[in-house]
Amino acid sequence: MLSILLRFPVIILLFHGFCWSEEGPNYSFMHQATSAPRISYYDYIVIGGGTAGCPLAATLSQNATVLLLERGGSPYGNPNITHLSAFGRALSDLSHSSPSQRFISEDGVINARARVLGGGSCINAGFYSRASADYVRAAGWDARLVNESYRWVEKVVAFQPPMQQWQSAVRDGLLEAGVEPNNGFTYEHLVGTKVGGTIFDGEGRRHTAADLLKYANPKRLTVMLHASVHKILFRTKGRKRAIAHGVVFRDSLGHKHKAYLNRGPKNEIILSAGALGSPQLLMLSGLGPADHLKAHNISIVLDQPLVGQGMSDNPMNAIFVPSPSPVEVSLIQVVGITTFGSYIEAASGENFAGGTTQRDFGMFSPKIGQLSTVPPKQRTEEALAQAIKSMESLEPAVFRGGFILEKITGPISTGHLALRNKNPNDNPSVTFNYFTHPQDLRRCVRGLQLIENVVESRAFSPFRYDYLSLPALLNMTAAAPVNLLPRHANVSTSLEQFCRDTVMTIWHYHGGCRMGRVVDAEYRVRGVDALRVVDGSTFHYSPGTNPQATVMMLGRYMGVRILSERLERSRRN
Template sequence: MAKKRFPSTFVPTPLFLLLLLLLLPRGEAPPIEGPPSYASFAFDAGAFPVESDYDYIVVGGGTAGCPLAATLSEGGRRVLVLERGGAPSEFPSLASPEGFLPTLVDTDAPDSPAHPFSSEDGAVPNARGRVLGGSSAINAGFYSRAHPSWFSLPRGPSWDMALVNDSYDWVERAITFRPVLRSWQSAVRDGLLEANVTPYNGFTVHHLAGTKIGATTFDSSGRRHSAADLLAFANPDRIRVALRATVDRVLLNPVPPGSRRRNQQSSAAIGVLYRDRLGRHHHAMVRPGGEVILCAGALGSPQLLLLSGVGPRPYLSSWGIPVAANLPDVGQHVYDNPRNGISIIPSIPLDHSLIQVVGIPTGEDKDAADASFLEAASNIVPFFSPPRSVFLHNPSSPLYVTVATLMEKVPGPASVGSLRLASLDARDNPIVRFNYFSNPEDLDRCVVGLRRVGDVLESRSMQEFRSVVGWLPWRGRGDFRYVGPALPANRSDRAAMEEFCRRTVATIWHYHGGCVAGKVVDGDYRVIGVGALRVVDGSTFAISPGTNPQATLMMMGRYVGRKMLAERKEKSHRRRAPWPPRRHM
């Protein structure tokens, strides 16, 4: 007798979902093997003196800040890292892939490692890292380098590609691993190839057109590695990390009228003012020749510049903030990569997986210029009310089910947003508007990407995840049990596809801009018109690099640190050089 299967019209009841929840394996954090590498020099900010001085002050111990600080400490200089969150070891859920979604959903605690915010347009939920390691400590762990063309963008920095590749290698030796593909990821890989997202590039950290398996920052035991692990390379005698340290503003002094720097700089950083978790204020000052480097992310860095008096003069004056440098583009040119896709309850059990396989359009694809990247995941997904968008856009039931997702991300994008202050308190998120799909080009890319998602769903590789029509297996191929909206039945109906894009838009957490290179910082990431102050993070990006920015951000921290050490060494040599002997007439 044929085994009964759920019909395609089956709707899970609350009792069914509750039983499913009880039967599903729940992930646990892998065992901790010892104290983290930074344990000997990371302390609560309350333990730091009220006033102290350093050669380099790194504001933000995140994806770029940790490798930057570790590198700067190698030069023998005193380095201070100010991180507004705690250590990853304080949040066991961060250590395993199973903790990814709960971390992004359970953000009510004031010290949550994922600090929630919503964009004004459509109130699309989002999150920013608030923990040592930054967003690399709370993300899906996918690691992939930027496309080589990203390094030759107009108005961008002039990159030393030998040092770029050396910096990537430095990161990858420490925290990247080859993932093991299981059922859903393998099916997506095969489905992408059936949908002509070719060639197949296998496992690679490079950005290559076609279908590929990227690296992961979760090791073979399932333990996460993040930018915080790169602090293992720091000189422990020359670095200190202050946890739960909120920087209120950068301290700026005007450049004296007679100074030789007066023509290029109106002011210079002399330190920062920060507070510990008890509200006590601390001054961290820079020594002669030192610098303040903002690594506070695409929201935090432009916010701190504005609070410090660096930004558009009329806007700062409206807040009563003394203007130190008139830079109209601070907080402008802000972008987020819109994400759309589908989620299904598969007809067979699935292993938990985060993003491992991506599809990147090829140059031979007639839609390549307008297409988007395709990614997938399978998770035990929480359904909460009010809705909290994670991989699902509108979860509604307070239970857990295994859900498989297939999504597309619009690269670029062309739609431009902006950021402004919500208050004069640095602890408050700024107000951000991304203006999703305000540029028709992004909507075109979304439609093309979702059509390709539909092609993957119709592939032979996806058949096993469909439910069966009726009670007998030979009744037909069945259909998917969707969680949330399904793609329009007629994918050639452009109006319906555009409406689906607008209705289901979500973030993939790759927001960037606000301190864009060539507008706010120069090619060496120095803030234009301000001495001893740089910004080194995703706020300087006009375009997010490749399928995922974390690899490039960590590389960037290492790269800029190496460049800064070389600059300081060269200046030191020039100061010590003897005067040339006088020539006798």
């Protein structure tokens, strides 16, 4: 039965086809929410057209009617999303129409959440890498279906990146530093050094989870853009357990619409609103810690104190290495997967901010909030403005080089999410508690020591100044040439202090609706019926070196499992 489902989308694609232009696909099922009827009915309602929601909705549409509600707009025709050379422009756009919504954690680290069809795959650095076999086993997933689901995704969005000199030097430096074996180009998560995939094709065009909607049956899928869901509706009368049966959403003009599930035991609402949006919407709908909900005058459907708990964000720390030789513009292509729990990656070159003359550091620019000049709590708007002004006054030679970064696996340190108000469009309060667990800090220190070995390797020698040791790189000031790090009275900053003071996000936050706590092994919300959560909020740990491949896979994987379950129920009935 699963094999039939896996082949079915290809047949639909061949029969129906889609019209593509330079601005992307012309999806006949995609509409502005202002055109939505006041009341409508579907077999499945998917909240969030992001990295998981798009493949999930496309799959479910093969055998059911599906409504996909996305609070943002279309990614197509937006050059700030499409082109690799424009990376960072969307993240630095703070307007209400931006595909990225900035938020600042209570830790003081500036972060971003997606607000666009395709989700985080529209605004990220593009690295594509699968989860490890151990991760798949720990999640309780069917390994065969996992692999088939990855391949379904990869036919549309994954590519082999072009390896040029600087990224090659990082790869060879990692091998020389002992991060072995050389695993070559692979999507697999393997200890050692590898070249991973990318969602940017050979011409530098981004492909996103929204492209996976080409697999959908256009007669059964409806996508509503700028549709902000305010509440999930439950029926409780005469029932031991509440059952989800509809949603309330508003369009861009503020008009209210309601969508309900068709009658039947197989139909469901599925939350795919992301690690912030899904726990936030559960709380707004009455599922969460009772005292917290009462404080916001929210009627309680289910006292579930674990909603919003277990929030994690993988800390990123980076070192800028100025180069005596020109370097290519590259985002993440190479990764060193260590045995001690740190991943080493790199990005290089001068980003001309989408073709303008404004110089930029790409994914390490204060324009997108990645400011390590001052410790997290001091990253005010004024500090950002000063850093941007300082960056734009630097000489061109300063931008020649690249960043080598580390990301802590896990992490072990966790925090929580809480409501600020009842507006779903406002950011909730979130705390990640970076480096509160000593193991995370030890991994950061070991990762920095490994980066030093890479920089000092023979392979990397064409791209370093011999007189710049790691302590010198760590203690550079913003004026000489670039490291944009905190200034300390002591000349030698400890690696532990460096980790704490320069921590940034790599945008891999997760948790809040963790499996085994808020949802069960089939992603059903515990304590209520007809409601699931399928996205990164269910993760205990971020999968692989970058989660996007696994989040897209999960959307497809759960879509197949839900349809299989639906067909089995129909057969029994």
